[in-house]
Amino acid sequence: MEIIKKSLLKSLWVMHAPMSPCNNCDIEILDALTPRYDLERFGIQLVGSIRHADVLLVSGVPNYKNYKKLKYLLDQAAKPCFVVGVGTCSCGRGMFKDSYNSPCNVDDLVKVDAYIPGCPPRPEAIIAGVVKLINALK
Amino acid sequence: MKKIIPIGPYHPLQDEPEFFKLYVEGENVVDIDIEIGYNHRGVEKLSETKHYDQVTFLVERICGICSTSHPFAYVNAMENLLGLEVPLRAKCIRTIVGELERIHSHLLWLGLAGHFIGYNTVWMWSWKYRENVCDILELISGNRQHYSMFKIGGVRKDIPQDLIPEVEKLCTNLVAVIDMFKGAVMDDPVIQARLKGVGVLTKEDAINYCVVGPTARASGVDIDVRRDDPYAAYGMIKFNVIVLQNGDVFDKAVVRILEMYESIKIIQQCLDILKTEKGEIEIKIHFIPKGEGLGRHEAPRGEVFHFIKSDGSNRPVRHKIRAPSYMNVASNKVAAVGQTVSDAAITLAAVDPCYCCTERAVILDRNDNIIYRYNDLIKLSQQKTEGLIKKLVKQK
Ligand code: SF4
Numbered sequence: 228m229e230i231i232k233k234s235l236l237k238s239l240w241v242m243h244a245p246m247s248p249c250n251n252c253d254i255e256i257l258d259a260l261t262p263r264y265d266l267e268r269f270g271i272q273l274v275g276s277i278r279h280a281d282v283l284l285v286s287g288v289p290n291y292k293n294y295k296k297l298k299y300l301l302d303q304a305a306k307p308c309f310v311v312g313v314g315t316c317s318c319g320r321g322m323f324k325d326s327y328n329s330p331c332n333v334d335d336l337v338k339v340d341a342y343i344p345g346c347p348p349r350p351e352a353i354i355a356g357v358v359k360l361i362n363a364l365k
Numbered sequence: 366m367k368k369i370i371p372i373g374p375y376h377p378l379q380d381e382p383e384f385f386k387l388y389v390e391g392e393n394v395v396d397i398d399i400e401i402g403y404n405h406r407g408v409e410k411l412s413e414t415k416h417y418d419q420v421t422f423l424v425e426r427i428c429g430i431c432s433t434s435h436p437f438a439y440v441n442a443m444e445n446l447l448g449l450e451v452p453l454r455a456k457c458i459r460t461i462v463g464e465l466e467r468i469h470s471h472l473l474w475l476g477l478a479g480h481f482i483g484y485n486t487v488w489m490w491s492w493k494y495r496e497n498v499c500d501i502l503e504l505i506s507g508n509r510q511h512y513s514m515f516k517i518g519g520v521r522k523d524i525p526q527d528l529i530p531e532v533e534k535l536c537t538n539l540v541a542v543i544d545m546f547k548g549a550v551m552d553d554p555v556i557q558a559r560l561k562g563v564g565v566l567t568k569e570d571a572i573n574y575c576v577v578g579p580t581a582r583a584s585g586v587d588i589d590v591r592r593d594d595p596y597a598a599y600g601m602i603k604f605n606v607i608v609l610q611n612g613d614v615f616d617k618a619v620v621r622i623l624e625m626y627e628s629i630k631i632i633q634q635c636l637d638i639l640k641t642e643k644g645e646i647e648i649k650i651h652f653i654p655k656g657e658g659l660g661r662h663e664a665p666r667g668e669v670f671h672f673i674k675s676d677g678s679n680r681p682v683r684h685k686i687r688a689p690s691y692m693n694v695a696s697n698k699v700a701a702v703g704q705t706v707s708d709a710a711i712t713l714a715a716v717d718p719c720y721c722c723t724e725r726a727v728i729l730d731r732n733d734n735i736i737y738r739y740n741d742l743i744k745l746s747q748q749k750t751e752g753l754i755k756k757l758v759k760q761k
Binding site: 292 | 403404406407411429473493496511
């Protein structure tokens with residue numbers, strides 16, 4: 228267990244699951260990986276498959292078409308896999324709370340380990356959120 | 366034998382959920398199916414539950430990349446309803462924000478396009494320089510994204526006089542950046558070989574599929590709402606509409622790059638007006654009368670259209686939004702079919718699709734009963750695709 232934890236903290240691989248975002252949170256996530264903020268220097272890398280991921284970044288509000296898929300996605304992950312809610316939408320649905328196509332919050336579907344509020348959160352906030360998650364894991 | 370290659374819905378290359386089914390025979394794409402709906406949030410219906418000022422913020426959150434286009438079209442629609450002329454200063458500020466957004470959106474697209482064809486350097490570069498545009502926007506509005514600058518009757522924040530030289534300087538610095546990209550794309554033999562003649566959308570198809578924006582202008586269709594139906598400050602300003610003829614991915618890239626120069630020209634002219642014009646930045650509105658309003662705006666991807674119907678209360682009774690990707694995405698049907706699988710990704714990306722914008726609609730009957738929900742809509746769209754396929758087969 229110790230060795231898993233040790234290696235995990237050195238290189239968190241993230242995958243990003245847009246539920247039905249307005250796109251801005253996703254752009255800011257990608258932004259955090261590009262030269263100005265460069266999350267990769269902390270060993271954080273965006274990966275293409277949930278099976279490689281240690282962290283699932285969820286953005287946006289779940290809707291009827293995709294809300295079941297989030298749990299399905301997480302079930303396929305190698306454990307431990309942490310869930311981070313990026314943006315106000317995934318923290319509490321924000322202004323889409325009353326939409327007819329929004330059945331529930333993200334945390335009604337899966338256990339969320341960290342919330343990064345903001346609409347959209349700045350890349351700095353995303354980095355701070357991830358760092359807090361790492362510190363909490365220690 | 367036909368094989369299906371699914372791309373998405375959650376794909377690392379895409380920043381939003383979308384699902385393409387490529388039907389391939391060997392290396393060639395013979396058909397394509399686009400399944401959307403992963404982004405539907407019911408904005409049009411939500412808009413009916415919010416009052417007019419709140420709707421500005423709601424429509425802003427339709428899409429993050431074009432987060433000024435929707436409020437722009439919405440305030441245009443409201444001012445059309447009210448028969449209102451906003452002050453000159455507000456017009457210029459609106460135009461500046463709109464054009465800055467165009468630059469940031471085109472840079473973003475350029476980066477993703479580079480990423481799609483395996484030029485990750487272009488991706489990292491263009492996103493690096495996109496930050497500079499975000500900085501200007503932050504300077505003006507206080508936000509990197511979702512600027513919240515617009516309100517009915519004007520703008521929410523002024524650009525103070527002492528900020529103007531700085532904004533001007535930062536914009537001038539952007540010219541060198543665009544020069545660099547122009548060189549990197551237009552003079553690079555590999556990019557030319559990779560993009561020329563790929564994903565051609567002929568002028569005829571462009572008109573048949575009603576495409577708009579850079580996608581249309583790269584195919585020789587000369588449309589631009591900014592020039593054809595001037596609003597905000599566009600009527601007082603000189604700029605060129607870039608039109609190219611070939612309709613391939615290369616031309617689409619070039620159109621976008623050249624458009625960025627025009628955007629900078631527009632911003633500089635607006636800043637010049639701002640230097641001397643010292644007026645109000647908004648007109649206070651106390652009452653929204655009964656009526657209907659139409660608003661259009663040339664978003665980075667094409668024409669956004671908003672329709673508002675008011676019954677004299679403080680909320681719209683109907684708010685119809687049509688985003689440019691709605692038309693542009695369908696054109697993939699002709700652009701991507703016949704290509705090899707390897708070219709499909711860049712062809713699909715070349716229209717700069719934005720699903721957040723496209724997916725809001727739900728169809729209601731007169732008594733507000735929902736007759737089509739998302740799965741009916743999917744069925745509908747499938748039927749439509751089937752119809753299109755049949756038509757295409759017949760034509761052959
Ligand atoms: S939190 Fe804001 S920026 Fe993020 S997806 Fe939701 S509306 Fe968009």
